[in-house]
Amino acid sequence: MSRNWEMVIGLEVHVELSTKSKIFCSCTTQFGGEPNTHCCPVCTGMPGTLPIFNGQVLEYAVKAGLALNCEIERQTRFDRKNYFYPDLPKAYQISQLYRPIAHDGYVEIETSQGPKKIRIHEMHMEEDAGKLIHSEYGNETYPDYNRCGVPLLEIVSEPDFRSAEEVAAYLEKIRMMFTYLGISDCKMQEGSMRADVNLSIREAGTTEFGTRTEMKNINSISAIERAIAGEYERQCDLLESGGKVTQETRHWNDDKKMSTAMRSKENAQDYRYFPEPDIPEILVSEEYIDDCRSRMPEFAPDKKERFMSEYGLSEYDAGLLVASKPESDFFEALIKGGATAKASANWLIVHLASVMKKLSADINGTMDFEDAGLDAEQMSYLIKEVEGGKVNRQDGIDILTEMVKSEEVLDVKEYIASHGLEVSNDTGALAETVAKVIAANEQAVSEYKSGKEKAIGFLVGACMKELKGKCNPGMVKEMLEAELKK
């Protein structure tokens, strides 16, 4: 490459909000479901129906706007975006153009070159469309309107990104903030977070923008990074060879690692936006905004610092815990339940992680912390029992596996009792067993006495077997050693 090309990127990020009901009707927003079972006359746009704005969407949008350091629009309103498509039953999307709920903000990201501010142009509320299911057999297409009317936020950045790394950091930051706010699960694979990438290049040092292309709906952060690299290279090659970039929408094929043109600017639609007459203007009071602000959570970076200073966790462990808000909240609930910080962190990061890894492999899928459905009080009790030597660690891990598998909250105390997992503290019975094992294993005893200390392991195992595991191996080892040294 002879010249030094700088990439310039702006992002449009769509986030599905996890409100209970849809933005303009009371249908559920639950993902999945048989086609056309999560809909009603309103979200399928039947003639004569009218939208009723869900107040929870406003709350979530204001919180998101505050997290993005935006100004909140005090007199916000909806507009209609008109276009024909079978997944859009009204043939217009209720969105916001003229007075979006939030504007003029920024997101601060960490990059290898240090912190950087990405400016937010605006953020608006809108309804999602349905999806089309194409028949595998005939030339037929069926609309599924379940997703119609699920609330979305669209966050439009300024063209402030200069690398794929910055884009990834920005998306991670938004995902972190929105999951911490509890307003979206931000799962790119399920489509609850989607990004459109606007990319152009220019010679480093110049200020004019080049002609940009848009790549829509790429479904993972790593795919976005690859798409950016691919498109950057394509544009560089074009300009190097004396060609011109055409303003168009391109589709990124992540399998073939290349993009193809979808629609050029000449064929761009005129959406004929105008104010939605069915929904009056929404007045957002200063008190309302203050109330939302007062309920903003502690975000991951602050929480991580606090975990390190308050609980003495390593940076690595604290980082792992705060990656998920529910998990980090659960960690503190375990401590509240009486488990130590060190043990709680260890159980979540090591034991729970391996249990979930194994269970996900069994079902050939993925598991989130929330899928484990753990009860803090019960798990805290379990940790205390194991760390206190009352239950074997391996038994404890098995109990944890049962806790994760169980649909209901498992009563750990009851489970330990009914499965006879409590370690015996009856030293009399233990002494008896130790004596019996020593008598029955002359070879191992003589090996130990001749200096092969490893032989003790065999003897501990024999005692454990004799006691059906209901004992504390450390204690058994101590007693064996004491007996053999006599």
Place this chain on the structure above:
Amino acid sequence: MELMKLTALELGEKIKAKEISVREALDAVSAAKEKTDAKVNAYTDFDKELSDKEADRIQKLIDAGDSKSPLAGVPIGIKDNISTKGMLTTCASKILTGYKPAFDATAVSKVRDAGMVVTGKLNMDEFAMGSTSETSVYGPVKNPWDTGKVPGGSSGGAAAAVAACEAVVTLGSDTGGSIRQPASYCGVTGFKPSYGAVSRYGLIAYASSLDQIGPIAKDVRDCAAVMDVISGGDVNDSTSNAAFASGAEGVNENGFLASLNGDVKGLKVGVPAECFGEGVDPKVEESVKGMIKELESAGAVAVPISLDFIRFAVPTYYIIATAEASSNLSRFDGVKYGYRAKEADSIDDLFINSRSEGFGGEVKKRIMLGTFVLSSGYYDAYYNKALKMKQMIMDGFAGAFGNCDVIVCPTAPMTAPKIGESLSDPMKMYLSDIFTVSLNLAGLPGLSVPCGFDAQNMPIGAQIIGPAGGDLKVLNAGHAFQLATDHHKKFPEVG
């Protein structure tokens, strides 16, 4: 057929007193329709089986003393753009062929709750776009006073059915005069409530910010009684306004009907200079002025006012209404319900062919106009400017009501034209909306009451306009006039 000459309230009284049954009242409507409708073409659908069942259910309620409304048992016809569960609702358009809603419009469920019997659907201009009721897929509605003339529109079927005594009372919709103007042409009483007074849920939208459901009846008392039933805030319509319903200012706790007293002593009646003189039929002017005299002799005071902004009303209306319509009517695309073109090789073809074949000419014209005024590059020059004009018209009316309580003017500058005459000169038709459209732009209540006849014995209507929320003032002035006159008690010989 004397039963059919009774008002809704008179009929309700007879039903309550057990002088007649609900079935007898319904049978009377059905017989009148059989006898007359071939000449008037007011109905698009009449579901006798469904309404018979409904009549029997309501009779039981009445017999058990469980029905309080004075309209219980009274049959009511519904304009074809208002959703009726399980009954055809087609907006008189081919594109909604066979469409039966899965739900009732709020206004319809309210009339059912009051014990009224929904009889059938009433003819109209396709999608309520017109002033003559000639653009229906079911053919034109005829004026019962002269079947060679139009009944007005778009609620032509709803007005003609009442005039021809083949409906007792009806629900129409009014976007730019669609209740008041046909009421005027047909010699009946029609009321367009303040915007928000009646829920629009279930009314298939023409222009969302202007549409309003209202009653067409034989007199003002019937209109007030229907308003008691259908008005009120609605959780399904965020533009509905509970403050404009029963219990609003001046309306006593028993509602509009109970609040009508016909007392207009000291009522200041604004007489706008712009609504008389050039362009207005002299006979129309004379009759409307006669009405003002009548109100004066009942104690009202006439005050000359000016509505100079009214000349902007028609262009403003046709920009806003068509813009909203172009969006509202986009959902009729052949995908989900109604008419679907048979020949289509792609999804775009399906949209284009279904809409090209399913919509009539006037509807297409307005969709195109609305699409144009919203187009990028034209939005500010047309739509945005129209919104500013709308605000100016609202402010203008607010100023006018600083000097008077109600305003009286002709509902339409002429009486009903001949069938075919208007469609050949659409500009003339659009301009004839001049006195009605400004109310929709400003969200004001308006009532049309019969106030005389022209030389050809065609009815003339006078319009009474009130400030937003002043629905009772308007109804009361009309009631005062009807107490003193009998124009509203004349019936045509349908021939």
